[in-house]
Amino acid sequence: MKRTFFFLLFVTLLTAGCASSTVEATPPPQIDTGVDPDSWALIPAGEFLADFTNEEILVDYDYQMMVTDVTNAQYADFLNVALKDGTISIVGDEIMGYYPGDIFREYRHEEEYAAGDYPLMPLDEKGLRLDFDSTTFTAKPGYENHPMVMVTWFGANTYCEYYDGRLPSAIEWEKAARGTDGRPFPWGNEAQQTNANYYHSNDPFEDVIGRMGDTTPVGFYNGQTHLGFETEDSPSPYGLYDMAGNVYQWVGDVIPYQHYRLLLGGAKDVYAVRIRAWVINNAEPVYFSPNAGFRCAQD
Amino acid sequence: MKAITKRFQYFFLSTKGLALVAIALVSVVTAIWGTLSGPLAEMGINDITVRVLGMDLVPAEREGRLIMLYHSIAMTVVAILVYYITDVVQMKKHERATINATVTVGYMFALIFGMLFAYFGHNWIYHGLFIAGQTLMYFGGVLLAAALWPWKKEYYIQDPKSEYAHTKGGMDLERAAFFAMAITTLGSALLGAIAGASFGNGFVTFLAEDTVRDPNKAVLARGVIGHLHIMVALTGVAITLIVGKWYDFKGIMHKIAMPSMIFGSIILALGCALMIPAQYYAHLIIYVGSTFVLVAGLLLVIYGWGRLIRDRIAEQGIEKASFGQKFKALFHDPVKWGATWQMVYMNFCVTFVGLFMAAKLDDLIRRLPLREERITLTGHWHVLAAIIATIMLLYFVDLMGLKGKARKWFGWLVIISSDLAFGAATVFALKRLFVSESDQQPLVDTLDLLTEIGLGLLLIVIGVYMGYRLIDLFKKNGRWAKDLSEADL
Numbered sequence: 206m207k208r209t210f211f212f213l214l215f216v217t218l219l220t221a222g223c224a225s226s227t228v229e230a231t232p233p234p235q236i237d238t239g240v241d242p243d244s245w246a247l248i249p250a251g252e253f254l255a256d257f258t259n260e261e262i263l264v265d266y267d268y269q270m271m272v273t274d275v276t277n278a279q280y281a282d283f284l285n286v287a288l289k290d291g292t293i294s295i296v297g298d299e300i301m302g303y304y305p306g307d308i309f310r311e312y313r314h315e316e317e318y319a320a321g322d323y324p325l326m327p328l329d330e331k332g333l334r335l336d337f338d339s340t341t342f343t344a345k346p347g348y349e350n351h352p353m354v355m356v357t358w359f360g361a362n363t364y365c366e367y368y369d370g371r372l373p374s375a376i377e378w379e380k381a382a383r384g385t386d387g388r389p390f391p392w393g394n395e396a397q398q399t400n401a402n403y404y405h406s407n408d409p410f411e412d413v414i415g416r417m418g419d420t421t422p423v424g425f426y427n428g429q430t431h432l433g434f435e436t437e438d439s440p441s442p443y444g445l446y447d448m449a450g451n452v453y454q455w456v457g458d459v460i461p462y463q464h465y466r467l468l469l470g471g472a473k474d475v476y477a478v479r480i481r482a483w484v485i486n487n488a489e490p491v492y493f494s495p496n497a498g499f500r501c502a503q504d
Numbered sequence: 505m506k507a508i509t510k511r512f513q514y515f516f517l518s519t520k521g522l523a524l525v526a527i528a529l530v531s532v533v534t535a536i537w538g539t540l541s542g543p544l545a546e547m548g549i550n551d552i553t554v555r556v557l558g559m560d561l562v563p564a565e566r567e568g569r570l571i572m573l574y575h576s577i578a579m580t581v582v583a584i585l586v587y588y589i590t591d592v593v594q595m596k597k598h599e600r601a602t603i604n605a606t607v608t609v610g611y612m613f614a615l616i617f618g619m620l621f622a623y624f625g626h627n628w629i630y631h632g633l634f635i636a637g638q639t640l641m642y643f644g645g646v647l648l649a650a651a652l653w654p655w656k657k658e659y660y661i662q663d664p665k666s667e668y669a670h671t672k673g674g675m676d677l678e679r680a681a682f683f684a685m686a687i688t689t690l691g692s693a694l695l696g697a698i699a700g701a702s703f704g705n706g707f708v709t710f711l712a713e714d715t716v717r718d719p720n721k722a723v724l725a726r727g728v729i730g731h732l733h734i735m736v737a738l739t740g741v742a743i744t745l746i747v748g749k750w751y752d753f754k755g756i757m758h759k760i761a762m763p764s765m766i767f768g769s770i771i772l773a774l775g776c777a778l779m780i781p782a783q784y785y786a787h788l789i790i791y792v793g794s795t796f797v798l799v800a801g802l803l804l805v806i807y808g809w810g811r812l813i814r815d816r817i818a819e820q821g822i823e824k825a826s827f828g829q830k831f832k833a834l835f836h837d838p839v840k841w842g843a844t845w846q847m848v849y850m851n852f853c854v855t856f857v858g859l860f861m862a863a864k865l866d867d868l869i870r871r872l873p874l875r876e877e878r879i880t881l882t883g884h885w886h887v888l889a890a891i892i893a894t895i896m897l898l899y900f901v902d903l904m905g906l907k908g909k910a911r912k913w914f915g916w917l918v919i920i921s922s923d924l925a926f927g928a929a930t931v932f933a934l935k936r937l938f939v940s941e942s943d944q945q946p947l948v949d950t951l952d953l954l955t956e957i958g959l960g961l962l963l964i965v966i967g968v969y970m971g972y973r974l975i976d977l978f979k980k981n982g983r984w985a986k987d988l989s990e991a992d993l
Contacts, residue, residue, distance in 0.1 A: 257564040257565075257567070258708060259564070312719065314719075314865075314866060314870060330940075330942065331940070331942035331943060332940075332941065332942030387564075389563040389564055390563070394562075394563065395563070396563075404546075405546040460717075460719070461719070462719045462720075463717065463719055465717065465874070468873065474941075475875070476541070476545075478563070478566055479875075481563055481564075481566075485874070486873055486874050486875045487717060487873065487874045488872075488873035488874065489871060492873060494873070494941050495941050495942050496941060
């Protein structure tokens with residue numbers, strides 16, 4: 206009996222440890238959510254309640270933000286155009302682009318980012334949802350309308366600036382995510398599995414990949430039923446989708462004295478408490494991840 | 505009525521009963537609140553807990569709730585340590601009774617009303633009683649320090665050739681080490697109280713791990729960081745000293761270890777307090793203090809393992825033991841061996857990891873996203889706190905007189921299950937150093953499984969033992985009755 210138990214335990218652990226990730230192997234099911242990734246939402250000037258302390262902050266100008274994260278298809282289009290006109294270049298296994306640099310104060314732990322070329326994204330990394338045939342970029346089948354991931358802050362910033370936009374500031378992002386009434390989540394006060402893609406939220410893509418899950422198409426949580434999974438319509442008060450969960454979003458702020466960049470909104474592999482609007486993550490601007498994407502803002 | 509009175513006398517007038525009640529309460533809290541996060545939450549059990557108990561979980565108040573949960577549990581753990589100390593360190597009977605009574609009311613108020621305030625709506629009367637409970641705990645600590653006062657002549661070691669550490673004048677240095685721990689704990693609690701009062705006044709709560717990359721931390725935010733580090737460290741010092749008593753630690757190693765523990769405790773506490781005015785130097789001083797404490801712990805382990813072997817070999821009547829016999833003798837009593845083994849294991853999961861992180865902070869850790877650094881930090885102190893808890897549990901079952909096969913099963917299962925869980929959790933916390941986010945899924949699945957198996961087994965073992973003690977309470981002449989007859993409070 207004891208032997209059988211330990212044998213079964215051993216086999217369970219062994220199989221769990223040897224199970225390969227199917228991230229690359231299986232194309233995800235194609236889902237058209239009906240939410241247009243090219244659309245923009247207006248966020249009007251005014252005060253809003255920021256942070257978990259609900260501090261009143263005034264944003265005294267109107268601005269626009271993309272309704273969804275930038276998708277793989279959109280980013281592939283950008284790469285093709287920008288590569289052709291010389292805005293970006295391929296160096297080794299990376300796509301590089303110019304950045305004018307941060308102010309450097311020689312502070313403890315501070316990293317210097319002088320003017321120069323920086324990596325926008327890797328070309329040969331697992332987790333990338335783009336294919337490149339040495340001339341053209343395309344989104345991997347099934348991932349066309351999923352958020353662009355494996356993109357550095359430089360990659361996000363260059364994309365937005367290329368189209369005469371910019372990355373939103375953290376304050377702009379938070380206001381766009383939670384509106385003016387102090388809610389912690391874009392759709393309201395509680396997070397359910399039907400609202401957003403977070404760790405173990407049981408969306409159809411978790412069945413394929415496992416508990417860490419995969420990205421869901423932008424606008425997935427729009428009140429429709431996809432692949433038998435019922436969602437609630439979960440936009441922010443201004444109509445933005447995926448402002449909590451799915452992928453972290455780079456914002457434009459440069460943390461002074463350190464030069465980390467903020468990643469907001471939580472992602473598919475964090476618990477629901479970490480997708481509250483004020484919870485921050487940060488990383489070096491050269492960081493890329495299957496959990497990090499972005500969307501742009503404009504005045 | 506008499507039966508109930510007898511049992512109440514057992515619960516509150518004996519060290520065993522006091523420890524049993526406190527561990528039972530903290531077990532219940534752990535069992536219920538454990539459903540709110542982790543694998544049970546993933547299974548949806550948290551929704552049932554919240555609904556059935558009528559909890560009120562406002563998302564914006566999560567950090568505040570966690571801080572109250574930590575403090576409620578910490579007060580109970582400190583109370584258990586105080587019971588152990590008043591049991592093993594010489595003091596007057598009235599001192600023991602007063603200290604135990606004070607901390608018992610203190611931790612119960614803090615635990616019950618703290619949890620009621622944090623999780624069941626904000627009734628400010630509960631908050632007041634939570635604060636009152638913590639205040640009583642502090643007062644109990646002051647009484648303990650007074651009782652431990654090492655300059656009392658009646659506790660001086662009279663024999664100049666005594667094997668126990670003492671000064672030339674005869675002052676008992678082990679008692680002084682307990683005193684130093686108590687005093688530094690009181691000072692460090694004050695540090696937390698000042699910061700807590702300031703932040704609580706403005707309802708600005710935060711978890712220290714969330715501020716780790718804030719380049720300009722507020723003065724009192726640094727106070728919170730210093731406070732939490734030293735409190736966990738001093739809890740470790742306290743249980744090490746208690747285990748030293750259990751092992752009857754003496755000889756040359758005792759004479760080196762006790763001064764080392766005294767210096768270590770004081771330097772550590774000063775280092776943590778220095779977090780406020782001089783963060784950079786604080787780290788250096790903390791390293792020095794930690795080294796003194798770790799040396800004392802190492803000497804206890806070396807002495808303890810030798811002692812375990814010698815005692816068992818003598819018990820077996822073996823005159824010249826072979827290596828194999830000595831090896832077997834070391835592991836004969838997993839409960840007693842486990843207490844010091846967990847101290848050794850702690851170094852793999854906590855000390856070495858902490859040193860590595862500090863040494864590689866700029867090269868590795870600060871290259872990771874904040875989230876990854878946060879995971880390593882929370883993993884680090886959760887594992888340390890949990891290892892201390894397992895040592896306290898092993899000591900507890902020895903105190904309660906667990907013997908025979910049940911003792912062996914309990915000891916081995918606690919060691920194996922907890923080490924499995926803590927080892928897996930440590931690897932999980934450090935995974936980004938050797939696996940990318942895209943490749944981590946199989947590893948994470950395996951580590952999750954191992955952690956869940958380990959923690960699940962550990963909780964079952966504790967549950968079974970507590971169940972056994974619960975059933976015993978229904979017996980007229982159960983073990984509790986015998987324990988009560990031996991109680992000297």
